[in-house]
Amino acid sequence: MALKLKLKTKDKVLWLKVAIHLFSLLPLINLYITAFNDQLGADPVEAVIHFTGVGAFNLLLITLMITPIAQRFKLGYLLKTRRLIGLYAFLYGLFHLFNFLAFEIQFDLHLFFSEIFERPYITVGLAAMLLLVALAVTSISFIKRKMGKTWQNLHNLSYLIVLLVAIHFYWSVKSDVTEPLIYWVVTVFLLRLRIGKFKAWLK
Amino acid sequence: MLIKTPKSYQLNESNVTDENIYQSRRNIIKQMGFLGAGALLGSAFSSEAQAGFFDDEPEIFKTSTLNFTSDNNKELIKTPENKVISHNNFYEFGTNKTDPQENAQQFNTNPWQLTLSGECDNPHTLDYDDLTKAFPLEERIYRMRCVEAWSMVIPWVGFPLAELIKKAAPNTKAKYVAFETLYDPKQMPGQASRRLGGGVKYPYVEGLRLDEAMNPLTLMSVGLYGKTLPPQNGAPIRLVVPWKYGFKSIKSIVGIKFLTHQPPTTWNILAPREYGFYANVNPEVSHPRWSQASERRITTGGLFARNRIATLPFNGYGEEVAALYKNLDLKKNF
Numbered sequence: 145m146a147l148k149l150k151l152k153t154k155d156k157v158l159w160l161k162v163a164i165h166l167f168s169l170l171p172l173i174n175l176y177i178t179a180f181n182d183q184l185g186a187d188p189v190e191a192v193i194h195f196t197g198v199g200a201f202n203l204l205l206i207t208l209m210i211t212p213i214a215q216r217f218k219l220g221y222l223l224k225t226r227r228l229i230g231l232y233a234f235l236y237g238l239f240h241l242f243n244f245l246a247f248e249i250q251f252d253l254h255l256f257f258s259e260i261f262e263r264p265y266i267t268v269g270l271a272a273m274l275l276l277v278a279l280a281v282t283s284i285s286f287i288k289r290k291m292g293k294t295w296q297n298l299h300n301l302s303y304l305i306v307l308l309v310a311i312h313f314y315w316s317v318k319s320d321v322t323e324p325l326i327y328w329v330v331t332v333f334l335l336r337l338r339i340g341k342f343k344a345w346l347k
Numbered sequence: 348m349l350i351k352t353p354k355s356y357q358l359n360e361s362n363v364t365d366e367n368i369y370q371s372r373r374n375i376i377k378q379m380g381f382l383g384a385g386a387l388l389g390s391a392f393s394s395e396a397q398a399g400f401f402d403d404e405p406e407i408f409k410t411s412t413l414n415f416t417s418d419n420n421k422e423l424i425k426t427p428e429n430k431v432i433s434h435n436n437f438y439e440f441g442t443n444k445t446d447p448q449e450n451a452q453q454f455n456t457n458p459w460q461l462t463l464s465g466e467c468d469n470p471h472t473l474d475y476d477d478l479t480k481a482f483p484l485e486e487r488i489y490r491m492r493c494v495e496a497w498s499m500v501i502p503w504v505g506f507p508l509a510e511l512i513k514k515a516a517p518n519t520k521a522k523y524v525a526f527e528t529l530y531d532p533k534q535m536p537g538q539a540s541r542r543l544g545g546g547v548k549y550p551y552v553e554g555l556r557l558d559e560a561m562n563p564l565t566l567m568s569v570g571l572y573g574k575t576l577p578p579q580n581g582a583p584i585r586l587v588v589p590w591k592y593g594f595k596s597i598k599s600i601v602g603i604k605f606l607t608h609q610p611p612t613t614w615n616i617l618a619p620r621e622y623g624f625y626a627n628v629n630p631e632v633s634h635p636r637w638s639q640a641s642e643r644r645i646t647t648g649g650l651f652a653r654n655r656i657a658t659l660p661f662n663g664y665g666e667e668v669a670a671l672y673k674n675l676d677l678k679k680n681f
Contacts, residue, residue, distance in 0.1 A: 182649030185445060186426075186434030187497060189643060192650065248643070250655040255638060263636055316636070318495070319617060320442040320545035 153221045160225050168232040172239065189247045196243055200236035201313060201327060203229055204306050208334040227283050234280040237273050265315035272308035275301050303338065306331055408452045410574040415484035415504045423488050424646050426499035428572045434645065435579045436493065437598055439528065439535035442545040447579035454534055454578035461584060465605035466521035469514065478584045479569050482506035487566055492628045492662045494592040496637045498644050503587050504570035509561045517557065517605040524560040525610035526553045526586060527602035547617060553597040554610035554624065555588065564589055564667050590661040590668045592626045623681040628662035632681045
């Protein structure tokens with residue numbers, strides 16, 4: 145701990161980013177190696193879909209935790225990790241969608257489009273994914289600068305995205321809603337912290 | 348015994364995976380934890396080496412070899428035994444696919460009583476030994492289609508339900524057959540906790556029309572892959588109705604009752620819009636959350652297996668069973 149306190153802010157951010165890269169990338173690599181080798185249970189397809197979906201949701205929730213934690217504990221430098229974690233949420237979401245397309249329905253595009261329109265949970269999930277694409281693209285620094293004030297407005301969509309993802313998860317389970325309900329509680333808690341901001345918008 | 352096999356189902360047998368690879372499966376899954384953080388260190392080392400040090404697995408349920416007539420159908424590529432016994436929907440032991448194998452190994456199947464009652468002339472009870480000895484056993488290699496749009500090919504061992512029904516001699520009032528799973532929350536954690544059991548009302552109940560139950564395809568299974576059933580697959584005795592979605596094939600049965608009226612069935616009670624009484628495999632009637640037009644056949648080959656195949660009406664058993672539903676609108680009676 146003593147060592148940690150001596151670190152400069154710049155170094156703290158660096159080490160945090162290294163940790164974020166490791167904790168995000170290594171599980172993903174491990175996941176696909178075991179799945180390709182058929183060592184991931186009887187149905188590796190279901191396993192990779194669930195893992196990347198839940199992973200994306202976890203990372204999204206972490207991005208929403210950063211601001212309240214930074215404010216509460218006066219750790220302003222934490223905000224510098226938000227973009228990276230958000231981008232990993234996007235990457236996990238992308239893998240989640242790709243798993244569905246490539247391994248679940250195996251590039252049956254006709255089925256893909258009919259599923260999007262006929263299954264509300266997939267419609268909602270894909271909507272969240274498209275919004276995430278917009279946020280990921282506009283996270284590039286020079287685009288961000290060019291956008292000026294619009295950027296913040298656009299990135300406020302992260303609140304909507306997390307809601308859509310919570311709905312997507314809840315609707316996708318057959319009967320055991322415990323896990324999605326826990327995620328709902330966390331989601332609502334994190335959005336509740338922003339109630340002042342939402343009220344201001346309504347005025 | 349007729350089993351029709353469409354050509355599209357014939358997969359290459361050269362990609363059979365060595366079964367002992369699955370021994371390390373649970374270690375890998377356990378390591379994956381929250382965002383797989385645990386996997387970073389864990390999987391860097393050999394899972395096999397780890398299994399030796401951290402083997403906390405309880406004793407595995409003992410199955411025994413059965414005597415039966417073999418099914419010589421060589422056309423269907425069977426799902427490896429390790430997958431059949433590790434990927435189960437048996438919510439009495441938890442809702443994850445791997446839960447039943449993990450939680451059911453201490454399940455006690457002997458003594459067991461299967462009671463036949465209701466509208467019949469010879470109500471009687473089978474004891475544990477009767478289950479495998481009262482009728483000659485035969486192997487049946489059946490496709491099993493889950494309502495969740497995956498499927499397996501499983502070599503069951505059992506006897507036709509019709510034989511059991513004939514012995515019970517249902518009277519003329521009997522039109523339906525109701526089945527009930529054991530209710531024992533001490534042994535079945537899913538029954539003791541609403542959370543673990545997925546919110547299902549227990550005991551699990553199922554039903555068939557009497558003529559469906561009498562169809563020669565309808566099997567009372569006591570084994571698979573030549574041995575008695577492991578508990579996660581419904582030991583000591585379960586139903587197998589191959590032309591219906593898997594949830595109709597009720598496990599660990601203690602009661603069979605002949606009725607004048609259609610009995611309630613578990614998934615229909617839970618979500619009537621999603622699961623009907625008939626539950627015949629039907630590519631034309633979608634589940635609200637899945638298309639039923641195609642399915643993924645679980646055999647071997649990992650993530651890259653090209654295993655999505657068209658789902659067939661009545662799961663490919665139309666020749667044997669379509670006549671049962673001649674005057675029924677199967678879109679309404681799904």
